[in-house]
Amino acid sequence: MLKHKFLTTSLTLLSAAMLTAQEQEQEKGLYIKGNALLAPIGLINIGLEKQLTSKITMQDDVLISPWKSFAGHEFQYYSLSLEGRYYFNEAFSHWYVGANVGVSSFVLQKWNYWKDVSYTNDQNEVFLKSNLYQKGFSFLIGVTCGYQFKVSDRWNIDVYATIGSSTDFYKGYDRTTGKRYESAQKYNKSGEILPYRGGVMISYKLK
Secondary structure, eight states, rough: HHHHHHHHHHHHHHHHHHHHHHHHHHHHOHHHEEEEEGGGGEEEEEEEEEEEEEEEEEEEEEEEEEEEEETTTTEEEEEEEEEEEEEEBBTTBEEEEEEEEEEEEEEEGGGGGOOOOOOEEOOOOEEEGGGGGEEEEHHHHHHHHEEEEEESSSSEEEEEEEEEEEEEEEEEEETTTBSSOOOOOOOOEEEEEEEEEEEEEEEEEEE
């Protein structure tokens, strides 16, 4: 009799624990989101944010800039990013910080090449700087700060910015001749600290 009661109690507790775990799993949110700040200029930035614990989420997103020319400058940019976020209140609510890593591929003209001034390379060849552009890839690592708030049962708004280190490997070309303007045998390498992500994400709760 005692053994039967013990078995019944154990099964009841086990069932309750499993039910609680299932309910907690069901409560973990998953949001799909798009960047409303970048969309008007034709940049596609979409992502998924999944809850891991009560205060931690994981987000992955892609950014696509398909412009071969934007305002007279090359601006093709494709990136993939993964970010872990810690919310000070609870997941998907109020202030958070995040650690971000990403990779990108680009064909673009750096902002400091926009002026019509001469550029002389190591071989004393002279180019017009505004005709030069860069093609390559980057590795990115940074810190994100943001604020997310609810506007309805399923809709959130997520405002964020990321600053960090970009390590770039690229080849430089002259637009008019197709000739490389720098003398590196393979890739040039550069590194800089800069803001590389940001915007206003409109988020929809999938579950």
